[in-house]
Amino acid sequence: MNKPDMKVVIAGVEFKNPVIAASGTFGFGREYDRFYDISALGGISVKGLTSEPREGNASPRIAETPSGMLNSVGLQNPGIDAFLAGELPELRKKNVVILANAAGRTIEEYAAMTARLSAADVDMVELNISCPNVKQGGVAFGSLPESVFDVVSAARKTCAKPLMVKLSPNTADITKTAQAAERAGADAVSLINTLTGMAVDLEKRRPLLANVTGGLSGPAVKPVALRMVYQAATAVKIPVVGMGGIMTARDALEFMVCGARAVMVGTANIADPMACPKIIAGMENYCREHAISDINTLVGTLQV
Amino acid sequence: MEKSIQARVVSNRAIARGIYEMELECGQALDVTPGQFLHIAVPGDGSRILRRPISICRAQGSGITLLYQVVGEGTHRFSCAVSGDMLDCLGPLGNGFSVGAQVKRAAALGGGIGTAPLYQLMAANPQVEFDLFAGSRSGDLLYYMEEFAQVAHTHWYTDDGSAGEKGFAAQGLAQALQAGGYDAVYACGPMPMVRALAQVMKAHPQTPCQVSLEERMGCGVGACLVCTCKIKQGDAWHHKRVCADGPVFPISEVMLDE
Ligand SMILES: Cc1cc2nc3c(=O)[nH]c(=O)nc-3n(C[C@H](O)[C@H](O)[C@H](O)COP(=O)(O)OP(=O)(O)OC[C@H]3O[C@@H](n4cnc5c(N)ncnc54)[C@H](O)[C@@H]3O)c2cc1C
Ligand SMILES: Cc1cc2nc3c(=O)[nH]c(=O)nc-3n(C[C@H](O)[C@H](O)[C@H](O)COP(=O)(O)O)c2cc1C
Ligand code: FES
Numbered sequence: 001m002n003k004p005d006m007k008v009v010i011a012g013v014e015f016k017n018p019v020i021a022a023s024g025t026f027g028f029g030r031e032y033d034r035f036y037d038i039s040a041l042g043g044i045s046v047k048g049l050t051s052e053p054r055e056g057n058a059s060p061r062i063a064e065t066p067s068g069m070l071n072s073v074g075l076q077n078p079g080i081d082a083f084l085a086g087e088l089p090e091l092r093k094k095n096v097v098i099l100a101n102a103a104g105r106t107i108e109e110y111a112a113m114t115a116r117l118s119a120a121d122v123d124m125v126e127l128n129i130s131c132p133n134v135k136q137g138g139v140a141f142g143s144l145p146e147s148v149f150d151v152v153s154a155a156r157k158t159c160a161k162p163l164m165v166k167l168s169p170n171t172a173d174i175t176k177t178a179q180a181a182e183r184a185g186a187d188a189v190s191l192i193n194t195l196t197g198m199a200v201d202l203e204k205r206r207p208l209l210a211n212v213t214g215g216l217s218g219p220a221v222k223p224v225a226l227r228m229v230y231q232a233a234t235a236v237k238i239p240v241v242g243m244g245g246i247m248t249a250r251d252a253l254e255f256m257v258c259g260a261r262a263v264m265v266g267t268a269n270i271a272d273p274m275a276c277p278k279i280i281a282g283m284e285n286y287c288r289e290h291a292i293s294d295i296n297t298l299v300g301t302l303q304v
Numbered sequence: 305m306e307k308s309i310q311a312r313v314v315s316n317r318a319i320a321r322g323i324y325e326m327e328l329e330c331g332q333a334l335d336v337t338p339g340q341f342l343h344i345a346v347p348g349d350g351s352r353i354l355r356r357p358i359s360i361c362r363a364q365g366s367g368i369t370l371l372y373q374v375v376g377e378g379t380h381r382f383s384c385a386v387s388g389d390m391l392d393c394l395g396p397l398g399n400g401f402s403v404g405a406q407v408k409r410a411a412a413l414g415g416g417i418g419t420a421p422l423y424q425l426m427a428a429n430p431q432v433e434f435d436l437f438a439g440s441r442s443g444d445l446l447y448y449m450e451e452f453a454q455v456a457h458t459h460w461y462t463d464d465g466s467a468g469e470k471g472f473a474a475q476g477l478a479q480a481l482q483a484g485g486y487d488a489v490y491a492c493g494p495m496p497m498v499r500a501l502a503q504v505m506k507a508h509p510q511t512p513c514q515v516s517l518e519e520r521m522g523c524g525v526g527a528c529l530v531c532t533c534k535i536k537q538g539d540a541w542h543h544k545r546v547c548a549d550g551p552v553f554p555i556s557e558v559m560l561d562e
Binding site for chain 2: 024025026027030031032034035036047055056059060061062063064066067068069071073076218219247267269270271272273274
């Protein structure tokens, strides 16, 4: 059988395959480009950017948990200026869709970030309203439908590029926050960001993370992520990009069957630098073996 | 392109209480700088998704020797590996120790399992005359005493005096530094030792001192930013990645606040 068609289109942006490196686990691509040509990816969502450089939280910032991990990086990043001047021109040399992941402390800051980023040579802006590791902003905006609506509305007004909104699982009803983003003008939603969690050292009676709490990711969150992607995909008309614990091609395809038009892969990169190309190859193989000529035909085909 | 290494376990045996020596055959010669580490996937059921960083103790062609202490599930699973098992390793990773051409005589300070990477440092630099000051809590935790004696003048310490001299290796180093004559100091060990060393080196600001730091890691290759330590730059400080900017840093730049 011929090579299956792996191309997907989200908010008018064409991805050569549905696998996108998830924000915060892939830097700006340089490190993984030493392992494989990152042009193999559908897209890259860069490390979460803020208006000023940030040093992030104190260490330890990572703790292993059964089939998962907690992180409390706290949006360490070089700031938007250094991104635009240093990282973006390098990344642009690659044949890959670039999503600029952006966070702010206030609605005004979010709007200013989307204005500047969408004026730059990025393909999409991914609004991060779901970081659990910062004191101001982040998940504070992503938990309630009303605040999701407000921040996305403001960002929409200044965003000249397709706008993807990254939703938090730390919310009562994911369909409500997904719909709020859609009403406010989002072109797509991505989910899930990490689930707030904790790990403790019993002997020392201390938290394992200096920040006390962190964000849970990896295989442990996959069932929650699948459920939320499924619910969100049935609640909105805009495309849904799914993530949370994707380690293998089968995991990725499960998300697509549940309604995701594309997937993001985060923690798997940390476990294995070759995770993304392996997942892409595995998805292609699956399509071949199941005589699927176009991967888009899998999307939302879950029979319930 | 960099690739992960599928390394074959050649031998794996206890050499002190809870401390193991593992010999690996990597299938290709590795270009190792002393102080670099391998980032090793935990074998088993896949429930431990993070790799474990272990320093290279000895590198000879395609053979690598690691010394590790069993402290948790990951190192426990390493200790269960038998000859013929395969381990998925990334590396050699990180920036190791640098030994300048002017270094003729140097001191090395090791604490606990942290003394292990100093072996490769000293073995790979036979032109340098090394004094090793190494300590552990007790005598049953000391290892490689004969091997180290081949590459350095060794001075062993234990907290309880059950072997070597009673006391801290850093104190031994402090005394030796008074006598003078070292062109450089190299160190690896637990945080209390690193703090003591930082104090000691304040009295010898003209002697360059490099220390290998430990921090919990994710990717090991510089992308995820979970492994940072505080490094001084002029009047400011920045969070630098232990995996990619370190693990070895000049101790004068390391900020050791609680
Ligand atoms: C650059 C570097 C070199 C090292 N070299 C050696 C060596 O040569 N020999 C040796 O015995 N140990 C070495 N260590 C420490 C070793 O990585 C940890 O002891 C090991 O990861 C513990 O894993 P575990 O599953 O047994 O313990 P757990 O406590 O169950 O591990 C849980 C998590 O915490 C991490 N972790 C726990 N303790 C440490 C620690 N001290 N440093 C970093 N991460 C930790 C683990 O990697 C894992 O992600 C080194 C650490 C670093 C950073
Ligand atoms: C170390 C680390 C850093 C992260 N940083 C960001 C970030 O800067 N912005 C963001 O939107 N998500 C961030 N995330 C969340 C991931 O992009 C992803 O949503 C989450 O980890 C779930 O997917 P996974 O299980 O495949 O990792 C981070 C995750 C990890 C593990
Ligand atoms: S462990 Fe990922 S940056 Fe150091």
